[in-house]
Amino acid sequence: MQPMAKAFTPILVSSADDLETPQDRCPECGEVFQYEKNPEFSAKDSSALPRTVLSRLAWRPITHLNCESRMRERAHAAAAIRRKQEINHVLKRSGFPGNVMSKTLSSFQVDPDCARELELVKRWRPTDRYGFWFQGPPGSGKSHLMGSFVHRYFEASTEKVPHMVWWSVPFLFDQITKDFAREDRAEPTFQDALNADVLFLDDLGTQQGKPWETERLFQILDRRLNWELPTFVTTNLATGEVKNLMHERLTSRLLGLCIPVTLKARDRRRDVLAERLRDLHGRV
Numbered sequence: 001m002q003p004m005a006k007a008f009t010p011i012l013v014s015s016a017d018d019l020e021t022p023q024d025r026c027p028e029c030g031e032v033f034q035y036e037k038n039p040e041f042s043a044k045d046s047s048a049l050p051r052t053v054l055s056r057l058a059w060r061p062i063t064h065l066n067c068e069s070r071m072r073e074r075a076h077a078a079a080a081i082r083r084k085q086e087i088n089h090v091l092k093r094s095g096f097p098g099n100v101m102s103k104t105l106s107s108f109q110v111d112p113d114c115a116r117e118l119e120l121v122k123r124w125r126p127t128d129r130y131g132f133w134f135q136g137p138p139g140s141g142k143s144h145l146m147g148s149f150v151h152r153y154f155e156a157s158t159e160k161v162p163h164m165v166w167w168s169v170p171f172l173f174d175q176i177t178k179d180f181a182r183e184d185r186a187e188p189t190f191q192d193a194l195n196a197d198v199l200f201l202d203d204l205g206t207q208q209g210k211p212w213e214t215e216r217l218f219q220i221l222d223r224r225l226n227w228e229l230p231t232f233v234t235t236n237l238a239t240g241e242v243k244n245l246m247h248e249r250l251t252s253r254l255l256g257l258c259i260p261v262t263l264k265a266r267d268r269r270r271d272v273l274a275e276r277l278r279d280l281h282g283r284v
């Protein structure tokens with residue numbers, strides 16, 4: 001025979017004083033909290049509830065302010081570490097150049113020649129469904145400027161960092177070629193370039209220009225244009241050369257995806273060289 005359930009004895013409570021305080025501990029320092037009466041507690045209908053529940057309703061812990069702010073600081077620090085890890089993970093996985101973290105907009109010196117274009121670049125927002133197409137001679141800052149968008153996406157992403165993929169175009173085609181040899185016939189590199197939330201194509205125009213490359217490039221740009229997936233491009237080619245070297249249908253899609261910006265600046269790698277030489281001459 002089942003034992004009879006213990007009868008619930010109603011408690012007669014007229015105020016919080018009839019109830020002992022709970023003995024919860026502060027999760028930060030481990031001390032038992034001090035309690036104050038909860039002014040919203042009403043003894044009415046209290047008999048229907050168990051004593052432990054009632055005491056938690058009648059008394060509320062006086063939180064340790066220092067402990068609370070320490071806990072908040074720790075939570076913030078943990079969130080910052082998680083974010084950094086996530087960013088490193090994205091950077092490692094997606095082909096970004098090792099120095100991309102130093103290529104920010106604030107570390108980019110604006111030449112007067114390009115000031116107006118740079119103003120447009122600054123006004124762009126990560127919610128915009130288009131990117132930029134940077135043209136200009138070697139060392140003029142195209143890859144640097146394209147890298148600055150990676151930071152802007154990172155800064156704007158409070159929840160999830162978008163899936164960003166960076167390819168130097170000749171390496172993209174090398175990898176696609178390697179994928180052709182896969183037994184499962186999957187084309188992960190091509191698929192990634194088609195579907196990534198954001199695609200960065202560095203050095204467009206330095207690929208070999210084989211017909212299958214042009215075809216793949218067309219497919220990538222066409223798909224991204226139709227799905228409004230932000231795409232960024234750098235190229236040494238001037239607009240005329242782009243037209244000559246690439247099919248007009250490609251150029252048209254590039255213009256649908258990106259705002260063209262021409263950087264006329266000098267080769268800044270020469271500045272770096274001059275700086276190194278100055279440094280070496282200055283050494284004893």
Ligand SMILES: Nc1ncnc2c1ncn2[C@@H]1O[C@H](COP(=O)(O)OP(=O)(O)OP(=O)(O)O)[C@@H](O)[C@H]1O
Pocket residue numbers: 103107108109110111136137138139140141142143144145203234235236265268269
């Ligand atoms: N306006 C600038 N302000 C600060 N640094 C710059 C600027 N332009 C270029 N640099 C620096 O000069 C170097 C060369 O720039 P970057 O790699 O962006 O050139 P690029 O235009 O992509 O050249 P390439 O066509 O050869 O790839 C980089 O270290 C970059 O950070």
Ligand SMILES: [Mg+2]
Pocket residue numbers: 142143144202203234
């Ligand atoms: Mg470059």
Ligand SMILES: [Zn+2]
Pocket residue numbers: 026027028029030031064067
């Ligand atoms: Zn505490």
